[in-house]
Amino acid sequence: MTGKAHKDHQAFAANDFAANDWVIPPNLTDHRLKSSIKGMDHHGNSLNLNIIHERAISLFLNGQEIITNMTIGDYPEYLAVGYLHNQRMLKPHERITAVEYDDELSLVVVRTDSPSDYEQKLKKKIHTSGCAQGTLFGDVMDDFDKIQIPLDENQQLDKVKLYNLIKIIALTPSLYLEVGAIHGCVLASHDRPLVYMEDVGRHNAVDKIAGYMAINHISGDDKILYTTGRLTSEMVIKSVLMDIPIVVSRSGFTAFGVELARKANLTLIGRARGERFMVLSAPDRIKI
């Protein structure tokens, strides 16, 4: 997908990993994502600081408005497709024919080859739940319940590789390090980081990764997902729907997140900082 030779099964020195080794690095060059403002510090002195923007971007699936997302605004096409994918609003047989982003109107339209089928479904959903968001516990959970992530012995991750991955991510200059107030998500192949997405909501960051994967036909079954955010049920469900077997967070986790991960046989790793971590489910994928 990138032409880069990935030495997936060899550990490498984290310091050797360079900015241009990322398929998509943190988005530090798009100046529209941040701006400088004046504030006052605790001594009463004025100060200048860079802060992150958030914008409302509306998502349409064919003729139907789905949701307005608050996002930093980069990769709106990935966010749109990833959101629809992780909400199971795009069905496997449904083909995306176009993804159009209108910057002026702040909206994305995703067009598919079977619009009428979908719109009927949405009408039914609104009737039953009052909110497209509310379908998380309808179709999404039906699909989630069918997934059992297989355990492939060849895909066991050595903890040294995990430490490497965590170190590379920590050393990578990011929007978070520059302006704070956002979450990051990294798609990795073993200990090779590929794509670094950031957003005001951790669900947007992971949806942008899902959209990147869907549009570029990247499979999840040999990947690792790293997130700075907590491992709640929402994050676990999205990861499983993306077919990713190992999810790592530097933050904590909830009981329902752990329960769902165990049900789907997802390896859930929390509180991963430096050379410490906790495995909450499916520990067989980690080689200690």
Place this chain on the structure above:
Amino acid sequence: MTGKAHKDHQAFAANDFAANDWVIPPNLTDHRLKSSIKGMDHHGNSLNLNIIHERAISLFLNGQEIITNMTIGDYPEYLAVGYLHNQRMLKPHERITAVEYDDELSLVVVRTDSPSDYEQKLKKKIHTSGCAQGTLFGDVMDDFDKIQIPLDENQQLDKVKLYNLIKIIALTPSLYLEVGAIHGCVLASHDRPLVYMEDVGRHNAVDKIAGYMAINHISGDDKILYTTGRLTSEMVIKSVLMDIPIVVSRSGFTAFGVELARKANLTLIGRARGERFMVLSAPDRIKI
């Protein structure tokens, strides 16, 4: 409201503030909020740890299902009423006649004296936005745009009191300190903390405070809201709709959050830790 004498305009030693001085302290006694699970540490040893529960609770306004919220599940009535209040789904003239929580079915029904009026509105909203969540930028913003928080010189907050408040909150045993993976929100009267709510989402924690205020007829105009979460547009909008003039976070802030705070004349304080903080808008309310 509590029978406690609040010495609002005198600083006091943070260490003197005791657990029973809270009107509602962190919810450490409800054992249903957490459970013990087994995990594996980075050495491969098994470990036991306490984790927080999240539950799906559905909210009905009269006969209409509004949303399913993922929440830790304490104070479902406050969460329901606060959500409706902050989404402007309860109009000023509308009187709540009952709030019923069904633990077995995990749903809250809020009943009002003008159900038919509301249901018509919701039908219109679904038609225009596809999702009740999406109305944030409809009615909510119309109301938000009308609010200019007045500057009352008698309500200027001395930074020493702010330090006191931050210290008390930091010293208070919380679910966060016990199990992690949740956000906290504190309603305070000057440097006197009153109510400490925690939840998996910072929006739920602030909605529970809004519900507490609405049900107990507590006004916001002489209060301070402290949150562990970031100051995004959503947090700023909710705070302004609650008539609270000063919002403090130990985390960062987004450009849109700051912009909205300046528009409404809300004092926004970010990165407040120990004796450091930044004031991003309406600094006149803070006495340095």
